[in-house]
Amino acid sequence: MIFYFTGTGNSLMAAKAIAEDDETMVNMADALRDGNTAFELKDGERMGFIFPVYFYTVSDVVIDFIEAMKIGRPAYVFSVITCGGSIRGAGAYLERVLA
Numbered sequence: 001m002i003f004y005f006t007g008t009g010n011s012l013m014a015a016k017a018i019a020e021d022d023e024t025m026v027n028m029a030d031a032l033r034d035g036n037t038a039f040e041l042k043d044g045e046r047m048g049f050i051f052p053v054y055f056y057t058v059s060d061v062v063i064d065f066i067e068a069m070k071i072g073r074p075a076y077v078f079s080v081i082t083c084g085g086s087i088r089g090a091g092a093y094l095e096r097v098l099a
């Protein structure tokens with residue numbers, strides 16, 4: 001299952017390129033707005049977060065979504081953070097939020 005956030009489309013493009021054929025893609029901003037934050041993973045399913053870096057960190061939308069979400073334990077977690085030049089410590093920060 002892929003959770004994405006996009007402003008201008010780059011992260012959506014990355015998410016579409018990475019998603020497997022039948023993989024569910026969830027827009028984190030829409031899900032947060034609509035209160036759809038509970039998800040069920042299939043056995044062995046991976047969980048990915050794809051979004052842009054904003055000011056070298058993780059944007060509030062992504063943090064709020066992760067804090068609100070209810071989900072089982074995924075087989076594997078990954079993230080792709082799109083950027084203009086550098087994400088600096090955003091990946092490490094995401095790891096702490098997820099933990």
Ligand SMILES: Cc1cc2nc3c(=O)[nH]c(=O)nc-3n(C[C@H](O)[C@H](O)[C@H](O)COP(=O)(O)O)c2cc1C
Pocket residue numbers: 005006007008009010011012051052053054055056057082083084085086087
């Ligand atoms: C408010 C804002 C802050 C940004 N901060 C950074 C940054 O700190 N480092 C960087 O390399 N790119 C930064 N960017 C560029 C975006 O991360 C980059 O263009 C990204 O691919 C946009 O993804 P999207 O098209 O999915 O919104 C910023 C863009 C915006 C709009």
